[in-house]
Amino acid sequence: MNTTSSSSSSSSLTPSPSPNTLPNVASNGSSVAVGTSSQTSNNSNTNSSQSTSNTNSAPVSRERIANWITELLSSSTREAALMELSRKREKVADLAVLLWHSFGSVAVLLYEVISVYPYINPPTLTAQQSNRVCNALALLQCIASHPETRTLFIQANIPLFLYPFLNTKSSTRPFEYLRLTSLGVIGALVKTDETEVINFLLTTEIIPLSLRIMQSGSELSKTVATFILQKILGDDSGLNYICETFDRFSHVAMVLGRMVLQQQREASGRLLKHIIRCYLRLSDNPRAREALRSCLPDCLKDHTFDAVLKEDQSTKKWLSQLLLNLETPTPTSTTTTNSQQQQQTSNSAVQQNTPTTSTLEMG
Secondary structure, eight states: HHHHHHHHHHTTTTTTTTTGTTTOOSSSSHHHHHHHHHHHTTTTGGGHHHHHHHHHHHHOHHHHHHHHHHTTSSTTTTTHHHHHHHHHGGGOOOOOHHHHHHHTTTHHHHHHHTGGGGGGGTTTOOOOOOOOOHHHHHHHHHHHSSSHHHHHHHHGGGGGGGGGEEEETOOHHHHHHHHHHHHHHHHHHTTOOOOHHHHHHTTTTTHHHHHHHHSSSSSHHHHHHHHHHEEEHHHHHHHHHSSSHHHHHHHHHHHHHHHHHHHHHHHHHHOOOOOOOOHHHTTTTTHHHHHHHHHHHHHTTTTTTTTTTTTTTHHHHHHHHHHHHHHHOOOOSOOOHHHHHHHHHTTTTHHHHHHGGGGGGOO
16 A cells, blocks of 8 residues: 555656646746756656656547546545546647536536645645645646636636635745646736736736745746736736836835846846846836836846846847836826826826835845
């Protein structure tokens, strides 16, 4: 029994936070980093991983998929079914639809998520528990990614069930995998650039949760969290929300500034790319642009990162555009419509505090 249990735990380690979990979150190499981490932690299982890879590449019959979905309903067969479905999810184009419309499947996935809540505080989550819930999260990511189930996914408020995982602080591997896989679900949602998704997320705590991870998470978690912030800013409603009050803008600017200073000590091209994209998008807002003239870190202006961005022409172009935007005077209008006056009133906190943004000690 002990041998079987150990083997099950080891074999289930790979699919949970493996490259398959985040391949569609960001095309910035994040999945490569996950794969490297997973491979490093499983050097002793290289042969087993190769065998698993060969198995994953084989076609999957519809009957087998149906059997695994049915096996989710039984506690005795659920763990194995979760693992197999997680491994095969990219081979079955309509797996999300099958899961959503199968009796009890989504309820089972949510049960797996909720069942580990008691182990969050105090942090006693084990590797096996983390692997199992990560497999469930991978299937939720599958549902979040599919165009036919994405809207149903957010209408059911399912992302809220993941937020307790994003709020954890433990740096142990089980918790890091849990955070990373949860970020993958949110990343799959925002990747589509749909305003409906952004508007939903703005009603939740995803921005402060992402900012917390951007400050204290692992490099990969920081990268995915910054990607999520970038996508939120990319939508007009997200940009307006963050720039609506000085408190929101200053919190985002302060976190980005600290991350830039950290990049001076240990630079990551992937992460720096998303940081610069966030700054560039913020510069599209006139009030934020004025504030960034005072608080943009000097190391983004003085060629500090030239060596890091040497091979990344796109990011170099974005950085140049950011600096150009900050050099361009903000246009002022001699006439103001009633709607503009209302907008200025609602954003008075930003206007009143813009001259003091230099107090943000960000280099």
